[in-house]
Amino acid sequence: MDAQALDAILGSTPGERAESWHFSRNAVRALAQQNFVSVDPSLTPSADVVRALDLPLTRGRRIVFVNGVYSALHSDDAQLGKTPGLRVRHDSANRIELIVSAPVTQPLHLVYLSIPGEVPGFWAARCVIRLQDGAQLDLVEQHLGTTGAEIFGRVDCDFAIAAQARMRVSCLSDLADNVSLLRALHCNVGAQAAFETTQAHCGGRLQRIESTIGLAAQQACLRERGVFALRGRQHVDIHLDVRHRARDTSSDVDWRGVADQRARGILHGAIVVAQGADGTDAKLQNKNLLLSAHAEIDAQPILEIYADEVKAAHGATVGQLDERALFYLRSRGIGMMPARAMLIDAFCREIYAHVADEGLRGLFAALLSRHLLLSTQVAS
């Protein structure tokens, strides 16, 4: 793939690729060696994969994309059409638009499946969500990719949350090592509106989770909790850009990373407080755990402030498991591996502990423990 083709699938200019993809340049170089062609639209998920999509919390309210194409077969069109306050539009097979005009009481499930074919494949999809004044929406967004040939999927999300509306997104990715994902979100948050996200990203050859969040009117608020858990040669690049553009806006971001073996994680978290955005309250915290001498996590917190009256705090740490805590657990009879698992699990758990639904909390826990091999450690 030449540089032009690479920029086309990454949605970048050569300059941006040099700058904002700086820490992922090796992963991008590896990607560029593949000859991606548009993925075969006739590929379908196995029965096991479909079964795994069932979530009691969202049963009957599911929208599924298979390799970037909306799948009527696996989606619950009829029921979604009857949901009060929700309108679903498809302009094309690769695009979905949700218009939310009132509080939608039950959460929706949005799934993006990457099903590889015989040759390296590429797909792209777009999701537009508009919350009108006072509307509410809870969304579980899941990215799943199965083993096979290389596959690269790209989802462009365009969210707009109008005044006094509230949107809550739980975003989980669970990718096999041959799967790459770029999720690029642009979100605009209106007056007294709130955007809350809880994210967990696991696996994949390259995952790039880009978010540009504009707190565009007074008292707009962002609360983001996220964790990534990596091993092998997995690579996750979190690129967060929070822009406080109006008075009395607030952001509270907490990201955690765990990397084992030769995995690589990147957390770029930028907070920009524009001129006139006085009364801003911004907080960005990033804690990382390295489980191996060969793993690497780059934390890059950035704070740019152009207003006068601002409360802003940011901090990043990269460390190893606390030896004192490990000894404390072992001195009570808990073996080395289960004690390690207990501490890693606790480190991740703080990110999703607030999730109210037990089933959804269990989904976060199972995803992280499976990718970090915690359950086998506890059993041993």
Add this chain to the structure above:
Amino acid sequence: MILDSMCQANRSDDNMRNAHAMGKQMLKIENLHVRVAGKEILKGLTLDVGAGQVHAIMGPNGAGKSTLGNVLAGREGYEITRGSVEYDGANLLDLTPEQRAAAGVFLAFQYPVEIPGVNNTYFLRTALNAQRKQRGEAELDSMQFLKLVREKLRVLHISDELLHRAVNAGFSGGEKKRNEIFQMALLEPRLAILDETDSGLDIDAMKLVADGVNHMRDPGRAFVVITHYQRLLDYIVPDFVHVMVDGRIVESGDKTLALKLEEHGYAWIAERKILDNVHAGAA
């Protein structure tokens, strides 16, 4: 094999056997030398502890008291350069910390570690069941475990509030020490080492710690109580008091030794040693 034999010994709660065990040697430390970060801290410590006994170890700051506790519990970073530690006739130093715990060794930490995100009840149940599993005993289900927990809380007059929190996270100094004693009561060790559990406690909290220990005194169980002050020993009456100075036990006696120390201070021991040496020289 070593662990098996120790676990066998730990398994029995038979009072007859315990009565028989009273005074039987449990822990035998001989000429123990330990280095930490290249510096020798224990310099030939010798100590025998029999089943059913309470030994108090007193001494000034820096004498090596906490090092002794950590070495017995199996903490890494302590280099044993000479000497031996036998527990129930086998080499304790061969065992991992978790094996020692399963064999009945318990250290109440001077500074209990805060572990955010790990629920205290989950931690205690995992610990108890891990020990039981290592000893070949059946694991307790949640109902059996909760019954046991309630019983221990009642005996110790501790509120169940600390069960719902993360392990020691945000606990006051007193709550952390209480949690240590609660863990000791729940895990029912055969050799409990209390590392300055009284430090930083008010008189009521100290009584609670002492009650916990006294309640567990048993012909088959031994305690090593490390403390700076004589006050704790008003409530936990020791069978033996040892004074540790500069990595060695320099004086042993009964409970009256603690009172003398309280009156004269540790300097008194050092002066007496000098006098002893003078007399020895004159003779």
